[in-house]
Structures are given as structure tokens and as C-alpha cells.
Amino acid sequence: AQSVAQPEDQVNVAEGNPLTVKCTYSVSGNPYLFWYVQYPNRGLQFLLKYITGDNLVKGSYGFEAEFNKSQTSFHLKKPSALVSDSALYFCAVRVKAAGNKLTFGGGTRVLVKP
Amino acid sequence: GAVVSQHPSWVICKSGTSVKIECRSLDFQATTMFWYRQFPKQSLMLMATSNEGSKATYEQGVEKDKFLINHASLTLSTLTVTSAHPEDSSFYICSARTDSVNTGELFFGEGSRLTVL
Numbered sequence: 001a002q003s004v005a006q007p008e009d010q011v012n013v014a015e016g017n018p019l020t021v022k023c024t025y026s027v028s029g030n031p032y033l034f035w036y037v038q039y040p041n042r043g044l045q046f047l048l049k050y051i052t053g054d055n056l057v058k059g060s061y062g063f064e065a066e067f068n069k070s071q072t073s074f075h076l077k078k079p080s081a082l083v084s085d086s087a088l089y090f091c092a093v094r095v096k097a098a099g100n101k102l103t104f105g106g107g108t109r110v111l112v113k114p
Numbered sequence: 115g116a117v118v119s120q121h122p123s124w125v126i127c128k129s130g131t132s133v134k135i136e137c138r139s140l141d142f143q144a145t146t147m148f149w150y151r152q153f154p155k156q157s158l159m160l161m162a163t164s165n166e167g168s169k170a171t172y173e174q175g176v177e178k179d180k181f182l183i184n185h186a187s188l189t190l191s192t193l194t195v196t197s198a199h200p201e202d203s204s205f206y207i208c209s210a211r212t213d214s215v216n217t218g219e220l221f222f223g224e225g226s227r228l229t230v231l
Contacts, residue, residue, distance in 0.1 A: 034219055034220075036222070041205075041225065041227065042224055042225060043118070043120070043207050043209075043222035043223050043224040043225045044158075044207070044209075044222040045222070046219045046220070046221065046222075049219050090157065090158070101160060101163075102148070102160070102220060103160075104157045104158045105157065106156070106157045107156070107157050
């Protein structure tokens with residue numbers, strides 16, 4: 001069975017500092033990896049995805065993520081965090097062999113302080 | 115990106131009544147839509163996969179008679195919570211993929227918060 005782990009429930013960072021949100025996965029087969037962001041009482045917004053190709057993926061709002069196959073990780077990063085980046089972030093994985101169902105991690109709450 | 119609309123965004127109902135939530139893809143056709151449930155401070159749990167023109171596929175542990183799903187057209191899927199009870203109170207989110215290629219990302223609705231009194 002496929003699974004996603006986000007080891008940190010919450011990440012606190014000062015505005016302007018680098019932001020990293022960790023994600024590791026476990027699948028059988030080649031993974032399709034995604035990051036989504038959720039603001040309070042809202043749906044999820046797509047940030048970026050890794051399907052194949054370059055391990056470094058650039059997405060919306062200045063976010064990027066690096067696919068590391070040996071470490072089975074897909075950490076989300078932003079060089080300089082903004083207060084408006086405060087939200088709930090979800091990592092997700094999908095594998096064709098598993099019926100293409102999207103499995104989410106538990107979520108990481110990011111708090112960017114001014 | 116593609117737009118997925120959910121309605122209503124919030125609803126309060128009495129115990130024993132049924133509530134219908136609509137999910138529409140506004141600028142694309144979606145042969146497949148997905149319904150998720152999210153409890154406070156928790157992740158999304160896939161409830162079912164809604165297929166246009168056929169029966170929905172429910173995840174293990176989800177009562178199909180409790181959560182009725184109808185995918186009547188390529189742009190509309192509905193979730194009906196039948197005989198709702200307080201434990202059904204939750205945030206329900208739908209999503210759809212823009213293309214038939216399995217590498218496409220999902221686009222999500224804004225969610226519907228259901229409160230059953």
C-alpha cells in the first residue's frame with residue numbers, strides 16, 4: 001500500500017527566512033508526487049507536481065520541491081517565506097499500479113511570523 | 115488552472131434530514147470526480163470515486179447507502195448525505211482531473227462544511 005508521511009505537524013519560520021516542509025513516501029512503482037496548500041475553510045490549491053524528468057520542480061508562488069528517489073522524499077521549499085504563506089500544506093502521492101488513487105500525508109501547518 | 119465549484123459552501127441541517135452537495139467543473143469536462151472528507155486538523159480521506167454514467171466506487175468503510183453519489187454529466191457530480199446525524203458533520207471536498215492522462219493534477223472545490231444538529 002502507498003503512504004505519505006509528513007513528519008512535522010507544524011513548522012514555524014520568520015518572514016524572509018527559508019521554508020522547508022518535509023515529505024517522504026512509500027510506494028510500489030514509480031510515484032507521481034504533488035504538493036497542495038489549504039487555507040482555512042477552503043479547498044486545496046495545487047502548488048506543483050513531479051511526474052518524470054528533472055528532479056527539481058518549480059511551482060506556484062515561488063515554491064519548489066526536489067524529488068529524491070534514494071531517500072524517497074519530496075520536500076517542499078521556498079527561499080524566502082512570506083506571512084501569507086501561512087497555511088496547511090499537504091503532500092500527496094499517486095501510483096498507476098494502485099489505481100491512481102491520490103494518497104495524502106497528514107498535513108503540515110506552516111506559520112510564518114512577521 | 116481549472117475551476118471546480120462546490121455548492122453549498124456551508125450547510126446546517128437537523129438530524130435525520132438529507133443534504134445534497136454539488137460539485138461542478140466549470141471550464142472542463144471531468145469523467146471522473148473524487149469526494150473527500152476532512153475532519154478538523156486532519157488530512158483528507160477519500161470517500162469515493164465518481165464516474166460519469168456509472169456507479170461510484172466507494173472506499174472501504176464508506177457506506178454507499180449513506181453517502182449517495184451521482185455523476186449525472188461530465189460537469190456535475192453530487193454527494194447526498196442521507197439521514198444525516200451529528201457524526202456526519204465534517205468538511206466535504208470534491209476534486210476532478212482535467213485530462214484523461216493519469217499524470218494530471220487534481221483541482222479541488224472550495225469544500226462544503228456540513229453541520230448536523
